[in-house]
Amino acid sequence: MRTQEIEAEKADLENEREFQVKIEAGIRIEPRDWMPDGYRRALIRQISQHAHSEIVGQLPEANWITRAPTLERKLILLAKVQDEAGHGLYLYCAAETLGASRDELTLQLLSGKARYSSIFNYPTLSWADVGAIGWLVDGAAIMNQVPLQRCSYGPYGRAMVRICKEESFHQRQGFDIMRALCEGTKLQREMAQDALDRWWWPALMMFGPPDEQSVHSEQSMAWGIKQSSNDTLRQKFVDQTVPQAEYLGLVIPDDDLQWDDKEGRYNFGPIDWAEFASVLAGNGPCNRERIAARLKAWNDGAWFREGLLAAAHAGGTTEESACGGTAE
Ligand SMILES: [Fe+2]
Numbered sequence: 001m002r003t004q005e006i007e008a009e010k011a012d013l014e015n016e017r018e019f020q021v022k023i024e025a026g027i028r029i030e031p032r033d034w035m036p037d038g039y040r041r042a043l044i045r046q047i048s049q050h051a052h053s054e055i056v057g058q059l060p061e062a063n064w065i066t067r068a069p070t071l072e073r074k075l076i077l078l079a080k081v082q083d084e085a086g087h088g089l090y091l092y093c094a095a096e097t098l099g100a101s102r103d104e105l106t107l108q109l110l111s112g113k114a115r116y117s118s119i120f121n122y123p124t125l126s127w128a129d130v131g132a133i134g135w136l137v138d139g140a141a142i143m144n145q146v147p148l149q150r151c152s153y154g155p156y157g158r159a160m161v162r163i164c165k166e167e168s169f170h171q172r173q174g175f176d177i178m179r180a181l182c183e184g185t186k187l188q189r190e191m192a193q194d195a196l197d198r199w200w201w202p203a204l205m206m207f208g209p210p211d212e213q214s215v216h217s218e219q220s221m222a223w224g225i226k227q228s229s230n231d232t233l234r235q236k237f238v239d240q241t242v243p244q245a246e247y248l249g250l251v252i253p254d255d256d257l258q259w260d261d262k263e264g265r266y267n268f269g270p271i272d273w274a275e276f277a278s279v280l281a282g283n284g285p286c287n288r289e290r291i292a293a294r295l296k297a298w299n300d301g302a303w304f305r306e307g308l309l310a311a312a313h314a315g316g317t318t319e320e321s322a323c324g325g326t327a328e
């Protein structure tokens with residue numbers, strides 16, 4: 001027995017060494033390849049949080065579909081919100097290749113055990129918020145997701161390629177709403193400014209805690225899951241977005257914001273991490289409402305899931321293929 005244990009330990013070490021060599025050589029890890037348990041767990045956590053964010057993220061904007069100011073804007077917003085549902089589905093499928101079932105992940109979301117991006121716990125108070133979300137929130141998502149296309153785990157990286165193309169359309173539609181408002185009446189410009197005032201700081205928080213406080217960052221980077229640090233991405237976002245706000249004639253709500261010629265970047269004021277922690281802990285303005293909406297959707301969809309499984313059994317299809325997943 002003891003010899004067997006030693007042999008198993010040796011095999012694990014060898015597997016781990018080969019795994020790290022592959023990561024460093026930029027060779028993708030695929031579902032059937034050996035991977036450390038911690039790598040699998042970290043990916044399931046990150047991919048499912050990402051999937052939940054796409055799904056919960058539909059709610060604040062869906063709030064405005066029926067009130068979009070024109071038919072064209074309504075069509076664009078509908079397409080955008082549908083894209084987010086698709087993103088959620090690709091990502092749940094990517095998580096399924098790691099052995100986590102979609103039902104299990106959904107139940108973690110509904111029970112409050114799993115997290116999603118804290119930004120979706122803020123309310124959309126005006127049509128300008130739909131513009132600000134596309135411009136800033138999808139803009140920040142792109143900044144986060146472009147490097148993830150090179151993620152060491154194949155299914156996640158490949159899902160990101162398509163997602164990023166769609167996010168780029170989302171960002172542009174948001175900017176276009178802001179542009180139209182900023183070229184409009186005084187009241188419309190005020191709406192746009194008010195939306196920027198409310199979404200700016202939560203958008204900066206989307207990149208996660210500062211590097212020195214980020215618990216999972218270092219290991220995630222060593223495993224090639226994460227390619228850039230939170231602070232690096234946040235800085236890139238600020239540098240890219242400030243000139244866009246200037247173009248729109250809007251003012252970023254930060255008195256400390258200043259171009260640093262020496263460093264070639266914008267310096268910005270301190271982020272209220274206490275607010276971030278409070279929203280993450282479930283006390284944001286809309287946390288309860290968001291989970292209640294997902295719970296209602298889950299319960300309302302029970303008849304459909306049951307019907308799908310019954311049809312799959314009757315037709316001889318496997319449950320997995322009927323649900324669109326191939327959990328291993
Ligand atoms: Fe998305």
Ligand SMILES: [Fe+2]
Binds near residue numbers: 084138141166167170
């Ligand atoms: Fe998006």
